[in-house]
Amino acid sequence: MEWKLFADLAEVAGSRTVRVDVDGDATVGDALDALVGAHPALESRVFGDDGELYDHINVLRNGEAAALGEATAAGDELALFPPVSGG
Amino acid sequence: MHVLGIVGAGATTLCDRLAAQLDGRVATVESLPESATEPESTDGVAAAYGLSPDGNWVGSGDDRDLDGLLDDLSAEYDYALLSGFPDARVPTVALAGVDAANVVAEAETADAADVASLAAEIDSHEPHVTLETLVERAKADPLEVYAGAIATFTGRVRAKESEDDDPTLSLEFEKYDGVAESKMDAISEELEARDGVLRVLMHHRVGVVEDGADIVFVVVLAGHRREAFRTVEDGIDRLKDEVPIFKKETTTDEEFWVHDR
Numbered sequence: 001m002e003w004k005l006f007a008d009l010a011e012v013a014g015s016r017t018v019r020v021d022v023d024g025d026a027t028v029g030d031a032l033d034a035l036v037g038a039h040p041a042l043e044s045r046v047f048g049d050d051g052e053l054y055d056h057i058n059v060l061r062n063g064e065a066a067a068l069g070e071a072t073a074a075g076d077e078l079a080l081f082p083p084v085s086g087g
Numbered sequence: 088m089h090v091l092g093i094v095g096a097g098a099t100t101l102c103d104r105l106a107a108q109l110d111g112r113v114a115t116v117e118s119l120p121e122s123a124t125e126p127e128s129t130d131g132v133a134a135a136y137g138l139s140p141d142g143n144w145v146g147s148g149d150d151r152d153l154d155g156l157l158d159d160l161s162a163e164y165d166y167a168l169l170s171g172f173p174d175a176r177v178p179t180v181a182l183a184g185v186d187a188a189n190v191v192a193e194a195e196t197a198d199a200a201d202v203a204s205l206a207a208e209i210d211s212h213e214p215h216v217t218l219e220t221l222v223e224r225a226k227a228d229p230l231e232v233y234a235g236a237i238a239t240f241t242g243r244v245r246a247k248e249s250e251d252d253d254p255t256l257s258l259e260f261e262k263y264d265g266v267a268e269s270k271m272d273a274i275s276e277e278l279e280a281r282d283g284v285l286r287v288l289m290h291h292r293v294g295v296v297e298d299g300a301d302i303v304f305v306v307v308l309a310g311h312r313r314e315a316f317r318t319v320e321d322g323i324d325r326l327k328d329e330v331p332i333f334k335k336e337t338t339t340d341e342e343f344w345v346h347d348r
Contacts, residue, residue, distance in 0.1 A: 004263065006261060006263060006331065006333055007261060007333035007335070007344050007346065008344045008346075008347065056346075058331075060263075060266065060331075063265070063266045063269060079263060079266070079331075081263070081331060081333065082333070082344070082346045082347075083346040084327070084328070084329065084330060084331050084332055084333065084346075085327075085332070085333050085334045085344070085345040085346045086260065086262070086267075086291055086303065086326060086327055086330050086331075086332030086333070086334065087242045087291070087302065087303050087323060087326060087327040087332075
């Protein structure tokens with residue numbers, strides 16, 4: 001499945017889209033671990049010292065807010081972005 | 088209004104061929120050499136129009152740039168086709184290898200260009216939208232007969248918060264394509280469910296927006312002023328809170344993502 005990254009997260013990763021290969025029963029959290037594994041520079045931008053996802057980081061699955069425990073399916077579009085700042 | 092530029096020999100011919108393929112009202116703008124743009128000088132006249140009883144008109148004037156012209160056309164036309172503006176920040180078709188700032192398609196000659204694919208191309212790019220575009224759309228709504236009010240909000244690039252600030256030169260906006268639009272549609276739909284709120288329209292520009300230029304518009308068509316005012320405020324507040332759009336600020340001193348501050 002594919003991650004879409006935005007704003008400074010895309011700059012840190014050096015790419016706006018990242019494909020990850022995960023098992024069929026992977027959760028959104030597993031797919032996030034695979035993303036950060038492929039782009040370690042993201043780790044400190046996404047996870048706090050306690051290893052938890054920062055509250056201000058948004059994770060979407062197919063355009064809707066997603067919990068890390070949520071199941072994924074092949075072909076999902078996942079998105080990771082900082083606080084929105086339009087207007 | 089969708090905009091497409093064409094540059095190179097035969098650009099004007101291709102504009103005309105393409106115009107016939109497009110579904111909607113089309114305006115064409117042709118680049119003129121400097122000598123041809125000298126207005127017939129009449130002291131104190133900035134613009135001169137001729138109008139016939141059947142609605143045909145001609146116009147000429149001075150003191151207009153391409154951005155200003157596109158702003159004016161955007162409320163009234165569905166498409167603008169520009170011939171001969173290689174430096175314009177619009178998607179551009181290059182004929183015979185002529186150079187342009189933002190080439191999205193190329194063809195050897197005007198006759199060789201595939202107008203059906205260009206018609207699809209023009210729709211795939213961000214439209215040129217102004218406040219007036221949305222106001223006119225609201226006025227054309229079937230529910231306008233019940234509307235006694237239109238409230239609007241325009242967000243623009245502020246150069247300074249205070250006198251000593253480093254001036255902001257521009258903001259650059261990036262959006263999550265598809266998701267940003269569906270989020271805005273969902274917000275509009277929820278606001279339209281309010282009593283007396285007839286239509287809510289929103290548009291946010293992307294890419295580089297210069298100091299002083301407009302960024303975002305919210306337009307509310309409503310029965311009365313109270314619900315129009317409340318809804319336009321809630322509309323822009325929710326857009327700023329919920330829609331996945333990100334801005335990077337360039338000042339005279341530095342460049343930074345706004346959410347990092």
